[in-house]
Amino acid sequence: MSTAPKSDKDRVIIFDTTLRDGEQCPGATMTFEEKLNIAAMLDGMGVDVIEAGFPIASDGDFEAVNEIAKRTQNAVVCGLSRAGAKDIDRCAEAIRPARRGRIHTFLSTSPVHMKYKLQMEAQQVFELVVSSVTRARNHTDDVEWSSEDGTRTEFDFLCRCVEAAIKAGATTINIPDTVGYAVPEEYFDLFKRVRETVPNSDKAVFSVHCHNDLGMAVANSMAGIRAGARQIECTINGIGERAGNAALEEVVMAMRVRNDKLPFWNKIDTTQLTHASKVVSAATSFPVQYNKAIVGRNAFAHESGIHQDGMLKNAQTYEIMLPETVGVKQTSLVMGKHSGRHAFIHKLEEMGHKLSGNQLEDAFVRFKALADRKKHIYDEDLEALIDEGMVHAHDRIKLVSLSVIAGTRGPQRATMKLDVDGETRIEETEGNGPVDAVFNCIKSLVPHEAKLELYQVHAVTEGTDAQAEVSVRLSQDGRSMTARAADPDTLVASAKAYLGALNKLVMKRQRDVAQQSAAAVAAS
Ligand code: KIV
Ligand code: ZN
Numbered sequence: 288m289s290t291a292p293k294s295d296k297d298r299v300i301i302f303d304t305t306l307r308d309g310e311q312c313p314g315a316t317m318t319f320e321e322k323l324n325i326a327a328m329l330d331g332m333g334v335d336v337i338e339a340g341f342p343i344a345s346d347g348d349f350e351a352v353n354e355i356a357k358r359t360q361n362a363v364v365c366g367l368s369r370a371g372a373k374d375i376d377r378c379a380e381a382i383r384p385a386r387r388g389r390i391h392t393f394l395s396t397s398p399v400h401m402k403y404k405l406q407m408e409a410q411q412v413f414e415l416v417v418s419s420v421t422r423a424r425n426h427t428d429d430v431e432w433s434s435e436d437g438t439r440t441e442f443d444f445l446c447r448c449v450e451a452a453i454k455a456g457a458t459t460i461n462i463p464d465t466v467g468y469a470v471p472e473e474y475f476d477l478f479k480r481v482r483e484t485v486p487n488s489d490k491a492v493f494s495v496h497c498h499n500d501l502g503m504a505v506a507n508s509m510a511g512i513r514a515g516a517r518q519i520e521c522t523i524n525g526i527g528e529r530a531g532n533a534a535l536e537e538v539v540m541a542m543r544v545r546n547d548k549l550p551f552w553n554k555i556d557t558t559q560l561t562h563a564s565k566v567v568s569a570a571t572s573f574p575v576q577y578n579k580a581i582v583g584r585n586a587f588a589h590e591s592g593i594h595q596d597g598m599l600k601n602a603q604t605y606e607i608m609l610p611e612t613v614g615v616k617q618t619s620l621v622m623g624k625h626s627g628r629h630a631f632i633h634k635l636e637e638m639g640h641k642l643s644g645n646q647l648e649d650a651f652v653r654f655k656a657l658a659d660r661k662k663h664i665y666d667e668d669l670e671a672l673i674d675e676g677m678v679h680a681h682d683r684i685k686l687v688s689l690s691v692i693a694g695t696r697g698p699q700r701a702t703m704k705l706d707v708d709g710e711t712r713i714e715e716t717e718g719n720g721p722v723d724a725v726f727n728c729i730k731s732l733v734p735h736e737a738k739l740e741l742y743q744v745h746a747v748t749e750g751t752d753a754q755a756e757v758s759v760r761l762s763q764d765g766r767s768m769t770a771r772a773a774d775p776d777t778l779v780a781s782a783k784a785y786l787g788a789l790n791k792l793v794m795k796r797q798r799d800v801a802q803q804s805a806a807a808v809a810a811s
Contacts, residue, residue, distance in 0.1 A: 299542065299551045300518040302336040302494065303329050303535060305567060306351070307367050309526040310340070314573070314741070314760055314767055318791050319351055319798065320681060321570040325523075326355040328566055330362045333554040334535075338391065338520075341367040342381035343374045346802040347795070349381050356385035363429065365389035370419035379426035390423040391461075393433035396440040396448055409444055416448045417455050424456030433496065437462035438469040438477065446484045453487045459518060460491045464507055467500025467530060471510035478514035494518035497533045499525060504533035509541060512551055523567040524575055524582065536560045536581040536613065544608050561614035562639050569674035572758040572769035574745070581613055614639070616666060624658035638666060640673050657754075661775050665748045671756060671773035675783075682790040683708050684733055691778050693721040703728040703782065725782050729789070737761040737792055742781070747773055759784040761792060768792050 306322055309315060317325070322339070329337050339355040340348040356364045364385040368378035370392055382388030394405075394416055401407055407415075416432065423430045432452040434440055449460050462481065464474060474495070482488045495511035495518070497504040508519050525534030539555045546552070564582035568575050577585045587610040602609075610616075616638070622630060631651055635642060642650055653672055658664055687704040698717040701724035705712050712732045718724025726739065741760035746753040755777035760769040770787025774780035 293552050297551045298517065299512055299553045300335045300492065300494075301333070301535065301539065301553050301555055302338065302365070302518050302520045303334045303522065304338040304496075304520050304532065305329070305522040305526065305535075306355075307338040307340050308520075308528060308532050309522040309567075309571075312526060312528050312531070314769055315526055315571040316766065316768055316791075317570045318768075318794060319347065319354070322351045323354060323358065325567060325570060326359060326364075328559075328563055329523075330359050332556050332559040332563060334362050335554065336363045336365050336389065336518075338365045338367060340381075343368065343377045346806075347798060349377065350798075350802070352378075352381040353384065356382045356388060359385060363387040363389050365391050365431070368392045368423070370394045370415045372422055375419060375422045375426070379423070382427070387429065388427055389429040389431060389459075390427055391431040391433065392419045392423050393435050393461075394419065395435040396445060397436035398441065399439065400436045413444075413448060413451065417451050420452045420455035420457045428458070430457050431459035431461055431494070432457040433461040433463055433494075435463060436465045438464040438474065439466070442477075442480070446481060449481060450485045450487060453485070453491045458491055459494050460488075461494035461496050461518070461520065462511075463496035463520075464498060464504075465496075467498035467504065469497070469507050470501075470503060471506045474507045475510040475514045478511045478516050482515050492517050494520060495533075496520035498528060499530040499532065502530070504531070505537045505541065508533040508538050509549055513549070523563050524573065524579070526567065526571060526573055534580070536564060540581050540608065540613065543612075557612055558614040559639070565670055565674065569771055572760065572771040574743070574758065587615055622654075622658065622664045623662060624655070626658070626664075634669065635673070638669065642673070657775070661752050661754065663750075663752075667747050668754055668773075671747050671754060675772055681794065682786070683793055684786050684790055686779070686782050686786055687711065689725065689779055689782050691721045691724060693778075699724045701725045701728045701778075703732065705729075705732050705786075707733060721778055722781050725778055726785055729782065729785055733789065735763070735789065735792075737763040737789065739785075740767055741769065744777060744781075755780045757781045757784040759788045761785070761788040763792055766792065766795065768795065 310317055326337055326339060339352040342349040342352050352366045364382055366378040366382045368374040368390055375392060378390050395401060401412055420430055420432050434445055434448055478493060493516040495508045495516045497507040519538050521533040521535040521538055523535050525531040539553055542549050542551050561582055564575055575583055577583050628651055631654055685706040687706050689703050692700045699721045700717050702715040714728050714732045716724055716727040716731055718727045740762050743758040744755055747756050752775060754773045754775050756773045757780040758769060758771045760767055768788045768791035770784050770791060772780045772783030772787055
């Protein structure tokens, strides 16, 4: 790993869009609290710009961007906006409390988008670029303009729009590969030519925004940077529309590990990457693929005899970066039922979690309960326990107890006790299999119309006493919510995950109703 001297001209701005492009993809919807938690984490790990949402999209999006703008300490807080006046004004209102706020306005410029999506002529689009950037610039000095579907845009028209956007006051110009169609050489040439052709190109920072439809989002992003762009738009775990966006952890580590070929730097604290991946995966309940670069559970695992032998002789034989650099700690047998509160706090701090007050108390009680049921408690078990505590702290429906009769002689039966807003409810139901019986029980205790869209189980660690981690996605009225829960008993984990998703739907509905009545009061 080379450590070339850092100069300002080689600094790359990391623009994270996990909460906007990432959250926009089907099934990744996050709650208000999850968004605030992720924004604080991104701010703490050194992200330069947090794209916190799309304020005009819904009141919930507006509230989240607004609250993140109030709380963020270091990063620029950015909101996305289409080119219309109402969109831009709403976005400006959302980011107003930020110490540093940005309006990111975009408009399609490719022939196919202009003709079918916008149904506008090129000249109308050009005029709208100027008026939208001018309007945004009247609200703030920090304005980003994106040419949506930039890589399929006719070159001369792209240059005209970029020049006009900069003249109207855009300080960042993003040329997205919206459909993930570009290849690296092509994206490199595009940035080089645009920067050479547009006369005022030196007045703006150029930005890359690459989708992964052909698996080239990271390679394309790096090609754009080599051609002079100095901002990368990316997401944790690469989540995003369709095949996702360039993964933050991958672009950051590519610049760090191959600084000899990619002599650029950024401010990210790489030791937080693994933790960030886990937090986003828990909030969205999108599992991280085992072989995912940098943060996959196999990224530093060496299974074959030849590799293990090489590793024992010298880690450099098969490892191009130290696991600790990205925050991976060797899986260790950490604790058991005799571990005390001090050891527990110490271990959590070592893992990067600083809990206090009720949160700590609650985590310790749940740790003790787990230790009573599971002999060996690993780091992964503790991570699952902490994630669950953060995600479910505000739940209105809580599981009190569950027993299930399963086996070859059906029907299977579940008996469940729930606490619903402080009221105890008990029910016994049958099902076509134990999981079905558990879910029927919940439906009967808390009647709802939500449909089960996803049910997925995997083991947190190895061994027959490993905790099961269950993901459940429920959808209702066009909205889907996913939740994840872990427990040594698969059926308990299933019940908790189902209740987690149901709680998110209930809370979302409650927030929507509160916002509607506040709007009605304001209008009367
Ligand atoms: O992919 C894209 O083009 C976008 C824009 C809104 C920047 O996400
Ligand atoms: Zn995008």
